[in-house]
Structures are given as C-alpha cells and as structure tokens.
Amino acid sequence: MTLTVDDVKRIADLAYIEINEDEAHAALTQLSGIFGLIESMQAVDASNVEPMSHAQSVTQRLREDTVTEMDQRELFQSIAPDVEAGLYLVPKVIE
Amino acid sequence: MCNRQSEFVCYRETQFIAGNQIMQWEIVIGLEVHAQLSTRSKIFSGASTAYGAPPNTQACVIDLALPGVLPVLNKGAVERAIRFGLSVGAAINSPSIFARKNYFYPDLPKGYQISQYELPVVQGGTIQIQTESGEKIIRLTRAHLEEDAGKSLHEDFHGMSGIDLNRAGTPLLEIVSEPDIRSSAEAVAYAKTLHTLVRWIGICDGNMQEGSFRCDANVSVRPKGTEKLGTRCEIKNLNSFRFLEKAIDFEVGRQVEILEDGGVIRQETRLYDANRDETRTMRTKEDANDYRYFPDPDLLPLEISPAWIEQIGQTLPELPRARQQRYMAEFALSQYDASVLTASRETADFFEATVRHLPGHGKLCANWIMGEISGQLNKDGIEVGSCPIGPDRLATLLARIVDETISGKAAKTIFDSLWKGESGQDVDIIIAEKGLKQITDDGALETLVDQVLAANPQQVADYRGGKEKAFNSLIGQIMKATQGKANPAQVNAMLKRKLEA
C-alpha cells in the first residue's frame, strides 16, 4: 500500500482537521513510515480468527428507564465558547 | 425544466414515449422510518426525553459529550425494540452490536452517532398493508436502535445558528423496509400501518408534528419488466403522510423525466421542500460521508435471553391485523369497518368495550363509533381516550335504539346532549326530560294514523291511484304529528296495511 498526498488530504478532510500543503507532505512521510510498521500485520494469516473487540467477554449491562439527571445548563454553559438564550451558537448551519 | 404539474400527470400515467416505443416505468420504493421510542429517559443517559423543555435543560454531561463520559444502555429502549420485532414476526438478534457512525455536525455532540450496523436488534419481519388491489406484504430488512441528534435552530442569532441538545440521545428505532413498495399510495399505506402498529404496541407516541415518527424514502424507477434496480435517491425527513406521498410523486416524475430525456439519475440525498412541493439536492454521493462504522468500544455485545423475549411476548397485545380479522368474523364487519376501527388501539378498545355492553350489535356500535363519535372527536380535536361519552354510556344509548325505546334520530339528539354533558349524562333521564320516548303502542299509533288519513283524503287517493310519492308525504305527516317519536318501521307497516286494505 502506498499513501499519497491526496490520501492524506482526504483523511484530514474526513477528520475535520485543516491541513496545508507542507503539513500534508510532512504527514505523508511520517504516516508512510508508520504504515510500513503496520503492514507487518499482513504477514500473519488470521482468516479463521474471531475479531476481539473487548478485553473481557462480558455482555452489555442495562440501566432501568428512569430519569436521574437534573438541569445543570447554567453550569455546563459556563464553559461554552458562545451561548445565547440557552443555545450553543455556531456559524450558520446550512442544510 | 418541465413544470411540476405535467410531471405529476406523466407519472400517473406511467407511460412515456421513448423513441418510438411506449415505455412503462415501475416505481421502486423502500422506506426508512425513525420512530422515537417512548422511554422516560434517553437511550444512553438518565436525562429526560420529555418534549418541549427550554433548550439544553435536558442535556446532561453524556448528551453534551463532555470529555470522559460514557454511555449505558436503557433497558426500556431495548424492550421496545424487541416488542416491535415480535409484532412483525422478526428475528431478535442476540448478541446485537452497537456501532459508531462517525460524522461531524453541531447537533451531534460526540462527532459520532451510536447506532447499529452489523447485528441490529431486529432482523427481518413483515408488514401487511391494504392496497387497492388487496393485501400486500412488505418485507422489513431490519430495525435497529440508535440515538437521535439535537436540533439546529436557524433563527438568526447575529448570523449564527443555535444548537439545542435536548433531543440528543432520545432513543430511535430505525425501521428499514425492503424495496417492496411500488407506489406513493402503497408507501403511505405502509407508513400508516407502521404508525398504527408502533402506537398500538406502546413503543412510540407517533406524534408527527413533534417528530416522533419520521420517514425517509428511497425512490428509484426502472423499465417495467426489468429486474435491475434503478439508481435511487433518498428523500429525507418526511414528517407527514401527505408530504411522503407528494415527495415521492414529485421525485418519480423527476426521475422519469431525466430518464426519458436520455439522462442518468445521480445517487444522492434530497430534501423535500413542502412550500414549493419539490425535492432538491442535499448532498451527492461524491460528498456523502464515509461514516467509518466500527463497534462502539464503550458498549458491550447486547445479549437478549429467550426468557426475556418470551416475557415481552406475553405482554404484547392482540395486534391490529389479528383484531381486524376477529372483528370481521365475530361481528360480521366489513374489511373497511374493521380496519377503520383498528386504526388505533384506543379506538379498537373503545369499540370492544361498547360491544361488550351490547352483545350481538357489533355493526350498530361500529357505525356509531365511526360516525357520531369519530365526527365529534374530530370536530372538537380530542383523542378517543378523552371522549366525553364512554363506551358504557354509548352502549346504553344504543340499547335504547335496540329495544325500540327511541328512534335513531332521537338517539342523535340524545347523543348531542350527552356530549355536552347535560342532565348528568344519564340517557334515560334525557329521554324522559326531552320526551323522546318512541310511541310503540299500536292503539295510540293507529288512532294517529287514522286521523292523518282522514285529514288527507287527496293524498290517500293519489297513492291508491298509483302515486307512490304520496306515501312519503303521509309518513311525514304522521311523524310530524308524533313529533318524531313514532317508530318509523312500525308506522310504515301500519300505513301500508291501511292504505292497501
């Protein structure tokens, strides 16, 4: 697998991280090295192995359907970048 | 650009001239319905789901996606998904897996939506709908649990949008159909059947204005007789049955027109604009997100035991379709009556409670519920649950028709009084107070009939001379003389007997 600068830009775009031309080229060099390391995985055949998502084979616990949380808007919005009338403000959302 | 009206007409005929051939198009639709589940708390947090609270007062640390917070699954949401699965004859997956759907949007605080991708809770199942040409089965692909997003408010805050996260984390069941639907009418029938069902089994309040039940339609067309599916467009956020129908009609017309002109359909997501009655591009496939689904490491596989499924199955009410069939068999109702009465569980329950008080008179009960009751409820804008005339009182009223104490016409007068809450809502008191008791005494009636015949020799002669119309005039006079209290059937028979004597 060979990464290209366009790949780097595409994934930066997917990750919503602004990246300029120089950064993209620098990232390409580093990511290519890291993927070189990662590629060593492909040498091992694990086709019949079940993927392991969790360290323990336990199952999901369920909570009872009760309301436990009270309004703390004032506290939560005290650390927000921009609020008005109880709303979080962001640049205009265009649908 | 062809105007909307002509497109609509084109579609309805579904016949177009392509080259020198007449081409017929088949419409293929699959629906994705998002039903908000009626839990008290959110799917992954203990914040309230109540509608209409001031912005962000029901958004807790988890809903706000503060750093470090984690989701814990609400049992009530899973229970409702299982309930749905059982009611459509689907398989319940165990384990079932939660996955992250990654994309950025200000109303999506974590930058991902917790949803299900592989192994949804509900797999398969069917919904039966009524179409013009009879019953049709629509297959379900799946139904999965996921969390709702917040809301972006576009009122102008100095050029900014406002984000309210009260709705973020509200549990949704996304119900996905196979592309088995062939017209906008079928789509509406399917959506309505589903709407009835989710309310019937108590998993969703179905309130479409509040967004509790929302439809996305995947629409494509293909030449009739071909197998290959055409390129589809997804129309998002249809929050009324009317919009669903109109959006599909518009979209089909648009696609057919493009194909007729030799164009190709671009796969995209479109929005329906109700004001302009058209769909427009929201995003194309090229800029569609790569959602990078992967199993949510904060949530473990959901195991659903057979015992739990069975326990939920035992609390499942008799379903609309089963009731319809029972009503047809038990009360000799038509398919139409049975389906109207089972449009909601409350209406059906109301009907059954009424019949319970008046055994053997299902059709009479059905007529009154579908007629007077439903009409008044609509007029006053209230739900059957808060109907001022309960099933027992309605049955008492109808019983008076059955035992011939009152006429049907008088019953309507009494009904109006009952509705307004007059006379302590006692049927017999109203009958007595208003003097609506039917005259059923043969002797008294006979005297009256004789008097009317004597006073109208001309009509009597006319009738006997072959003018049938005169009969009705005589009946009218008799009813007038009794102030409508005579039993019409009785009067009819007596008059006929006397005139033909």
Added chain:
Amino acid sequence: MLNASLKQLSAQLAQKKISSVELTTECLDRIKRLNPEYNAFITVNEEMSLAQAQAADAMIASGQSGPLTGIPVAQKDIFCAKGWLTTCGSKMLSNFVSPYDAGVIERFNAAGAVNIGKTNMDEFAMGSSNETSYFGFVRNPWDINAVPGGSSGGAACAVAARLAPAATGTDTGGSIRQPAALCGISGIKPTYGLVSRYGMIAFASSLDQGGPMAKSAEDLAMLLNVMVGFDVRDSTSLQRDVEDYAGELQKPLHGLRIGLPKEYFAAGMSSEVELAVTNALEEFRKLGAQTIEVSLPNVPLSIPVYYVLAPAEASSNLSRFDGVRYGHRAESYTDLADMYRKSRAQGFGAEVKRRILIGTYVLSHGYYDAYYIKAQKLRRLIAQDFADAYQQCDVIMGPTTPTVAFNLGEKSGDPIQMYLSDIYTSAANLTGMPAMSIPVGFGEKKRPIGLHLIGNYFREAQLLNIAHQYQQVTDWHVQSPV
C-alpha cells in the same frame, strides 16, 4: 516525611502525629519550589487542596477515616475533577474546568484523600516521553536531561521527586508502566474493567485503564483498594466482589513459576537493562521462584496491532472536540466547517493529529477489513498466546522498556522510534491483563530500569505480592533522586 510509605503516613495521620493540612502544605511547598524545573504539574490549586486536607483532618478527628484519609494524591490531568482545570495535556482543553468528577476522583474524595494537583501528561495520553504536552515537557528527576516517559510522565516525576506520596496514571499502551520504569517508581495497570473509566478522558476505550503510581508495591495495594470498584456509569466496568489487594503481600514466593517469554529477551534490549533484569530474576530465584522459558509467538505484532486499534478508537473518541460546547474554538473562521477544521487544527498537537489521521484512515471505506478487523483478529491471537503461557507459569516477566530513559528531544522527531518504547507493554493492554513495573536498578547516568510483570486476569494481588516480596529484599524502590 516525603520518603515515608503510605502505610507510615496513614498511621501518623491516624495517630494525629501529623495533620493532613501539614502534609498537604509540605507537598504544596515542594511543588512550588521544584515544579518550575520539573513541570510535573499542570494545575495546582492550594485553596482546594487545603480545603480537602481540612475536611480530611475533620474526618480523622471524628473517627471516620480510612487508610487514605488525608493522603495527598497527584491526579493525572486526564481525570475530570469538578472545579479543576482538566486539560488532558492539550490546548484543546486548556480552558476546560470540569463540571463533574470522574469515578476515580469520586472514590478518592470519598476515601478522604487530598487532590494535590493535576499532573502533566502527553497530550490526550498519546506519547511515551511526555513531550507532546501542550504545557511543555517534564524532566526526569534522576537526570534532568532525560524524559520521564509517558504518557503519565508528570505523575511518575511527581512521585519520584517526592512532590507527592502517590499519584494516579492511565495506561493505554504502557503509559503507567513505562514512565514508572523510567522514573524508578512502581506502577500497576489493573485488569481492564476494574477501574472506572467514567470521567477519564478517553484515548482508546477498549485499552485505557487507570491505575496507581507510587514508591512501592505495598503503596500500590493501598491505592488500588480505593481505585478499584464497580461503576454503574461505565458499561465496561466489572461487577466483582470487593478484594483486598494487600491481602497476599506477605505470601512467600516458594514454587512461583515465572515465565520468561523468549520474544521479550530477543534483540533490542540494551545490555544495562538486560543485566538489571537478569539480576532481578536471580533475586526471585533466591526467594524460591523458578523461571521457565515460554513463548508468545504473536506478541511481536503488538505494536502494529496497537497502532491500528488505538488510533482508530482515538480518532472517533476525539471527534467530540469541536469547539461547540467547550474547549478551544478558533478565533476567526469563514463558516461552520472552517470553524471545526481550524479549531481542531489549532487545538490538537502534531502527535494527536497524526494518530487521528492514522485512525481515520484505517476505519475508512475499503481499509476497515484489512486494518481494523485484521488487527482485532491478531489481538485475539495475542491474547491466546498469553492464555497458553499461563498454562505453564503464574506470572510473566521481562523488561518494561528496551532502554533507560532517552534524552529530551532525542526521539521527538521520529514517531516510529517513539512508538517502539511500548514494545513490551502494549500487549497487556490488548489482552486486558494486569501488568506492573517495579524498579530493579540503574543504567548509565543513574537512569532507572524497570522490571515488567504481567499477570493473569484479576491476579493483581499476586503481582503485588511478587513485587512486594522483591522489595522486601532490595532497596531500589526506596532510592530517591532528591
């Protein structure tokens, strides 16, 4: 007083020979004096710490105290603590005052411990040298030109430099054990699921685990007794009977089978590390243990597997940092998407961005199976290797790191070299097994060396027993750079 063990401090507090306010004040004074050089703490809040100390003294006076009541504990700045600036080492959260407490913080608060400050760390715990912190690098107190390790570098430095008697850390690929080794202290990463992750800012959810860092195994046991416990708010938190982690400390090691994976003793380890580890193993034999060679054939894949899974989870976990509800928001932008992109580009440092890019890529369409699923399959093979090994032995040992602490700046330009620092440690995160590091000697310039112990699931008490018995016959753990 600062060289005393937690047990000693606890006894002195209980006997009212010292007060928590005195102990806390002493720590705060040392921090004030030494932190400008070490940079081990991002936030110190004397007022809040002293208020907790006063409350602890009141608890002790009323006879309500427990073993940790009044003990100052340095909290890694990854744990949300209500009213405390909680930065996770990032510009992104440089203004984030947490409105809630993490499960771990709640447990320490309930035990009457004093939060003595928030320790420096690699940004979002991504790093092995503490050099990725937005708040600057941390120095190794044994050699101020060396890194302290990471990501819990501030915590390791604070304990080693005696700025605090104990600290918390988190470990996703070695972030407790590696800095513990490089700073000559003890640290344990418990079995995944024992310590609540609620309020612990997520790096890689399926690998992250909080744990204590302190001078000795005995201290760690006392801290674990407070940190471990079921938390209903964490779906991955395990419901188990309460265990006393100090319960097995005194057990003799006769008959203990120590597995030595040949893969951990292969090339790559420096000779000084090898020598110290060999000497430590000899000490264990003297204590009655036997060593046997075992094999973990898939363990060399730990690093590639880790560098797929951890960035994948991280790329998603870090999506919430968008400058909408809290955290850094760019000052100028053209529209919504630009605000997101600029806020995230400015708020995250280079290493964090690098890992987000790796993670985004391996999850993206067309690569998911080849990378993510493949890595999860290999993860199972690695876990199976350990399960097989534990058929033959009770504990696995090896070096914690291939070398002693490297110089500040030495590897910061070379991510791959940096990633290889976790070569021995990341397998325990992939499997979820408990693992610890204890000091077993020094290399050149008196830079410490750590011994790595990996136990079977839930065998923390056994690991602590083994470490404690070693520490009864050696004095590496009581040596101090100050």
